[in-house]
Amino acid sequence: xxxKGKAIYRAALEHWMTERxxxxxxxxxxxxxxxxxxTMTYVFQVVAQLNSGIAPVVIRARxxxxxxxVDVAEVVRRRFxxxxxxxxxxxxxxxxxxxxxxxxANVSAIAIPLTRTGPGPTAxxxxxx
Amino acid sequence: xxxKGKAIYRAALEHWMTERxxxxxxxxxxxxxxxxxxTMTYVFQVVAQLNSGIAPVVIRARxxxxxxxVDVAEVVRRRFxxxxxxxxxxxxxxxxxxxxxxxxANVSAIAIPLTRTGPGPTAxxxxxx
Numbered sequence: 001x002x003x004k005g006k007a008i009y010r011a012a013l014e015h016w017m018t019e020r021x022x023x024x025x026x027x028x029x030x031x032x033x034x035x036x037x038x039t040m041t042y043v044f045q046v047v048a049q050l051n052s053g054i055a056p057v058v059i060r061a062r063x064x065x066x067x068x069x070v071d072v073a074e075v076v077r078r079r080f081x082x083x084x085x086x087x088x089x090x091x092x093x094x095x096x097x098x099x100x101x102x103x104x105a106n107v108s109a110i111a112i113p114l115t116r117t118g119p120g121p122t123a124x125x126x127x128x129x
Numbered sequence: 130x131x132x133k134g135k136a137i138y139r140a141a142l143e144h145w146m147t148e149r150x151x152x153x154x155x156x157x158x159x160x161x162x163x164x165x166x167x168t169m170t171y172v173f174q175v176v177a178q179l180n181s182g183i184a185p186v187v188i189r190a191r192x193x194x195x196x197x198x199v200d201v202a203e204v205v206r207r208r209f210x211x212x213x214x215x216x217x218x219x220x221x222x223x224x225x226x227x228x229x230x231x232x233x234a235n236v237s238a239i240a241i242p243l244t245r246t247g248p249g250p251t252a253x254x255x256x257x258x
Binding site: 063064067071073087091092093106108109112 | 192194195196207219221238239241
């Protein structure tokens with residue numbers, strides 16, 4: 001595959017990875033897929049979602065992007081929303097993909113759920129009763 | 130840094146990453162650090178530890194090796210010890226390191242605890258009573 005093919009492949013991958021599941025797979029949450037953009041791009045996406053009251057925000061990545069997913073979660077909870085975010089149960093998995101040569105390949109995946117627990121800029125918790 | 134410096138740095142890193150904590154940080158377990166060797170090298174280390182009855186075996190990695198740590202865990206539990214391994218609570222963290230230029234840098238880290246639950250080749254569970 002030449003540089004042009006690589007660019008097309010990367011664009012397709014990027015498109016796929018930045019798509020979001022409207023409601024998230026588990027209901028009211030949201031999913032942010034980690035791709036090839038800079039780490040801070042995803043950090044801002046996650047912070048924006050958490051600030052809008054969505055919970056949990058699940059950071060998902062496959063293959064090479066797994067390390068970046070951990071970076072995103074750590075930057076969000078230690079720099080931007082320090083003490084205001086809880087990391088949920090992190091899960092790992094294997095997905096079977098058809099790669100660019102048409103062959104099946106196994107790729108590892110990670111899902112890191114973040115929930116905002118501290119005071120957000122939006123709607124404080126309703127009083128009991 | 131030239132290629133020779135890089136090789137020395139890599140060797141030092143490799144040495145550090147393949148060291149083991151004798152008893153593991155949590156007591157009776159063991160730790161396998163993921164470095165730059167092939168994935169299967171670490172898979173065999175983890176399988177050997179689990180087969181010897183050690184639990185939990187904690188797979189640890191930092192930075193670029195985080196994706197490989199997930200690969201190792203997935204290959205162990207889906208190919209080599211299918212249905213016999215439970216993944217514990219995965220934790221992520223940030224460590225502060227002094228890098229090769231002498232500057233401090235933050236690096237993400239992951240810890241994946243694996244416990245053997247199925248029948249192992251060693252000591253079956255003692256009968257009750």
